[in-house]
Amino acid sequence: MTTSVNGTAAGASGTRGRPLTRRLGHLQKPGSTVSLERGDGGLAVRRSVLPSGLRVITERIPGVRSASVGLWVQVGSRDERVEVAGAAHYLEHLLFKGTANRTAAQIAEEIDAVGGELNAFTAKEHTCYYAHVLDEDLPLAMDLVCDVVFDALCEPRDFETERGVVLEEIAMRDDDPEDLLHDAFLDALLGEHALGRPVLGTEQSIGDMDRDALFGFYKKRYTLPRMVLAVAGNIDHAHVMRLVRKQIGDRLDRVGTPVAPRSGRARIPGSRKLVLHSDDTEQAHLMLGVRGLDRHDERRFALNVLNAALGGGMSSRLFQEVRERRGLAYQVYSSVGLYADAGTLSIYAGCQPDRLGDVAGVVRDVLSTVAREGLGDAEVARGKGQLRGGLVLGLEDTSSRMSRIGKGELNYGDYLSVEQTLARIDEVTAADVATLARDLLRRPVAAAVVGPYAHADDLPSQVHEVIS
C-alpha cells in the first residue's frame, strides 16, 4: 500500500554458500529447476521456471521460524502514460479490495488472525505483493498473495472508495517534506521522462482515473512471464512448488516465456535545474544531485563505495563537514538510485532556513573537492567496510532475504550470492572511486527545495551557484 524508491545496496546476500550456476533466469528452460547456492544444511537457493513463464525462487534458511512470500511484478509507474499517472499504484490498492474468493474484510481477517503481515508496494519499475508469517502459515500466505494478485474483482464501488484513500496518500506525501522533496528532485533531474514522475500520480490523474481503463491495465500487464515469486525462510522448495501448483495450477497451462529484465539507455529530455515547493516548514529541505549509473553498469560497486564514503555514515565526508564540524543540520546523507537504464546520485540536507546557504556552500565544496581529488585510502576502506557489514546485518529477517532474491531475479535474472557481492565490493580500489567521482560529480547538478521561500529568487545565492 506504499510506494518505494530504489535503495542503495547493490543486490545482496545469502550467507556462506557458494554459487552453483550462472544460468540466467529468463533464459532457463521452462519446466526446469536449478540450484543456485549451497548453504549450511544443503541446497539453499533454488529456482524453477514454469511452462507458463512464472519464475519461482526460494531461499531455505535453517533455524528461523518464519516465511516471507513476495510476488514481484515487472510493472511500475514508468509503464504509465502521463494521463494515467499513478495507475500502477492505484491498482495495487484496488487488488486488496476483494477477490472472487474473499471480501476485503475476509482478507484482512485471515492475515490478522495469524499475526502476519500482508501488504504491497509500488515502485517505478516493479510492484511487489508480500506476506510475512510464521513458517506453519506459509500455505495461507501463498493463498492470500495469489488470491489478490490473480483473482481481484476491482468492483466499481470499491474503485470509487479507494480513490479517496489514494488521494489521502498523496496529501500525506505532501505533508512529509522529505517525501515531497524526493519527488521534486526527480522531477528536476529527469524532467519529462516517465522516471521523473511520482509513483502516486497527481490529484488530477487520480481524480480522472477510469475503472475500466485500470482493469484493462491489470489484465494486460499482470501476466505470469512478468512475474517472479520469491519465498524465503524455514521452507522447502518442493513444498513451495506444490503450493504454487495448487494456487495457480490452471493458469500454468498457458505457455509463456519469462520477460527479460529491463535494460537499455534512457533518453531523458532536458530538465529543469531547480524545483521549489513553497511550504511553511520549520526546516528548509534541500536535495541536489546528478544523473548516475544504470543498474547494469559494472561500476555500480564503486558507486556504492563512493556513496558510502561521501554521505553514507557518521564518518562520511558530508556528515563530518556539515553536522559534526559545523552543527548546520541534523540530517545529511547521500544516496544512490539505480534504474534499468538510468540512475541518480543525490545529497539530502535539512536545516534551519537561515543556514541553507551555508549548507549548500559546504556541500558544493565537498563535491568539488572529491571530484578533483577522489577520496583517501582510509575513506575508501571504510566505505567498503560499511557496505560489507551493512549487507550482512541487513539480511537478518526473512523479508529482506525474500526481497534480495526476488528483486535480484527481476532486475538481473542473474543470481549473485552474498559472497560474490562481497567479493565485488572488495575489488573496488581508491582509483576506481576517484575516476568515477571525476565523471559523476562534474555532471550537471539539479536541485529541489521544500521550505519557506515564495520564489526561487528568495533562495540563498549558494543554492543557485551549486546548480550553475
Add this chain to the structure above:
Amino acid sequence: MTTSVNGTAAGASGTRGRPLTRRLGHLQKPGSTVSLERGDGGLAVRRSVLPSGLRVITERIPGVRSASVGLWVQVGSRDERVEVAGAAHYLEHLLFKGTANRTAAQIAEEIDAVGGELNAFTAKEHTCYYAHVLDEDLPLAMDLVCDVVFDALCEPRDFETERGVVLEEIAMRDDDPEDLLHDAFLDALLGEHALGRPVLGTEQSIGDMDRDALFGFYKKRYTLPRMVLAVAGNIDHAHVMRLVRKQIGDRLDRVGTPVAPRSGRARIPGSRKLVLHSDDTEQAHLMLGVRGLDRHDERRFALNVLNAALGGGMSSRLFQEVRERRGLAYQVYSSVGLYADAGTLSIYAGCQPDRLGDVAGVVRDVLSTVAREGLGDAEVARGKGQLRGGLVLGLEDTSSRMSRIGKGELNYGDYLSVEQTLARIDEVTAADVATLARDLLRRPVAAAVVGPYAHADDLPSQVHEVIS
C-alpha cells in the same frame, strides 16, 4: 540520536525455551549469575549482577552472524525539571562528541569501518546506547558503547555545536505532523505532569541549557546501579563478562545495589482537553484517547488484545469502519503507551480537512459501541492471533532480541520468556476485554489536532463532541 515512545507490545520473546527462575534482577545477589531460559542449544538467557550494581543480561542465538549490544540507563525526560526540559536527550547527543579515548570522528570511523550501527535513543523513562555489528566485532561494539557512556568529555565547544543540532531536531519534529501530534496529544492528556512534556525539550529550554548543569546531570544520573547491559546474538555470556571487566573493570570496584524498576501511581494534575497546532498541512491529523494502564497492571495483556482488535490491523474495527467502508483516511490506528505509573490508549487518523468531522464521528461511534458491547469472540480471537504472530515475527533480528531483554530487565526486573508472554495472551478472554473496554473507553477523552485551523472554534463539531 532519536527519541522514542513506548511501544505497544508487552515485553516479548526468546523462542522455544522454558523459564528457569523467577528471581528479580534488582534483588539478585551481587556477584552472582543466574540462568533464566534454556534454549535449543543450551543456556539461552543469563543474567549477572556485579558488585557495582550493574546488571548484565545476555541471550545466545545460535545460527545468526551478528551481535547487538545495548546499555540501558534508567534516565529519561521525566527525570528533568521543567527548566531543563530536554536535558536527557541533549546529553545523549553530547556523549558521542568525544571521549577521553577518541574524538567524535574516530568514534564514527571505527563503527563505519566494520559496517556496524552505533546510535542511541532517549525516551521518557530511559536512554539506550546501542551497537549492532557482525559477531566478530563484539569487542569493538562493547568498547565503543562503554566509551561514550562512561568516558565522554562533554567539552564546552562541542556542547555549543550540538545545541544547533538539537534545535534542528526540534524543527524536524515540527515538520512531521504525526510526531508533532503525538507530543501535542500527551500534552493534552497528561497536562503538567513530566510525562506530558516532549522528550526533545523546547527551543527555549535548549537555548538556555547550561553545559555545567548538563555535565552535573550526567555525573549524577549515569551510575552503574541504574544501568542494564543487554547483549544478544551469536555470543557467549562468559565472553561478554570478560569484555565487561576489561571495559569497565575499575569502575566495578564501587559497590552498589541495582535500582528497582520505576513504579507507583502518578499524580497527574487536571489537563487540557484539546490542543490545536495550527499548521498549513494538506491533511488534518487527529489523535484522541484516554489515560490507560501502567506497565505493572496485570490487565495489560487484555489491553494489548483490545488495542489489536480495536485499531491494530487491517481487520480492526477502526480500520474497517474508517478506511475500508468509507475511504475516509489512509491511516487510522490505535496504540498503547505503558509507563511505570500511568499509561495511554490513543487513536490516530489523518484525513482531508473537510472529512475530519466525519472521521471524528465514526471514531466516537466505534468507541462508544465497544465501551457498551465489548468486542465479538472472533475479533478477540483475531486480536490474540495478531499479538502472537507479531511477537514472534518481530524478534527475527538481534537488535529486537537485545531490546526485549534489556528493556524487560529495566522495566520489570522479572524475566518473561516468549512462551510465558504467549501464555498470558492466550489467557485473555472476551469478557476481560469487554470489562476493560467498559472501564477505559468511558474515561475522559483528550484530543490533539494538527491542521489548517486557526482556532479551536474552527474545528468541526464532532471533534468537540468526542471530548465533551
